[in-house]
Amino acid sequence: MQLGRLNHIGIATPSIEASVAFYRDVMGAQKVHTPFDLPAQGVKVCFVDTPNTQIELLEPLGEGSPIHGFLAKNPAGGQHHVCYEVPDIHEAKAWFEAKGAKVLGEPRIGAHGTLIFFLHPRDMGGVLTEIMETPRAEDGH
Template sequence: MKLGRLNHIGVATPSMDESLKFYREVMGATSVVEPFELADRNLLVAFVDTPTESGMNGTQIELIQPLPGDTAFTNFLAKNPQGGQHHLCYEMADIHAAREWFEGQGKRILGPTRPGAHGTPIFFLHPKDMMGQLTEIMETPKSGH
């Protein structure tokens, strides 16, 4: 198994509006995928694109605000009221092979493989098995995602 590209850093936020304002005004973000709901997970999500030297998009920042009914991010924000880094997400070419490989390494996978915010399959690995960091593995997006 080969480490894939760092696709995004997930950041929990108590206020999507304030976070977007911060990334635009303080960090100079000019490319933002406007917020959208993941209704099945009770989350509001937006992506901030980070530019590279070539002008191409680099790693994204995924801003995540819990909506009524969410528990995981609500609990995270109860412990971290200002929000903060929630997870790292790496791309892998074959999500099924990646899952099998991590399972073979004895890593605990949290839940089933399911569609993520990018519309591609994802799964999460337990932080205790990943140097203390909640880690998302996503299948490398195909063209158009």
Template sequence: MKLGRLNHVGVATPSIEKSIETYRTLLGADVIGTPFDLPAQGVKVCFIDAPNTQIELIEPYDESSPIAGFLRKDPAGGQHHVCFEVPDIDQAVAEMTANGATILGAPRIGAHGTPIVFVHPRDFGGMLVELMETPKEDH
């Protein structure tokens, strides 16, 4: 395994709409995707493009959302996870598990349509890490 691209930084927010306005007004973001729902993961998401990576805005889909839990602790929102690309999700899971990491659940399809997993934050010094199989059309 070799450290892959940082696909995105995940940022929890109580309002994707307000966050978009902030990124547009203060930072000059101008490549902003259309927000969409991922009900199976309990989130609404929206990707904002920086020249070399993306910011994923994440809003709770409902009260049982993991993001709702995040916002109960930090109502304003904040950084939620970082996502690195891997060439093959099953191989990445096997290697990380062999090296002692705890993978949270089986691979599932993520916001970019490829398999993803999350790694327990205790394995990365309190940081939630997502691994995402690189979309084939991107490279």
């Protein structure tokens, strides 16, 4: 397997609205996408473009959101995960399992509409890592 594009960095925030204002007014983001809910993962999501990758802002959605625990430790928000693209999600899952890395659950549809899974940070040098099948160009992502 080859290390793929860094699709995005995931940034947790207590407020997407406040973070969008920050990225637009302080960081100078030129393109902020429309926020949307991803109930299956317990998050509200908003993508912000950089010239070569994206920032994925994550706000808790619902009581069981995995972001609550992160924000309890980091009330202002912070770096939550990184996401790399792969051409085939099932091949990638088999690859990481063969390397002894803990795959967290089965591949499921992620924020860009393609299959994703997460890898446990303990096997990833302390970095919560998302693996995502590369969106096809015709998907418009």
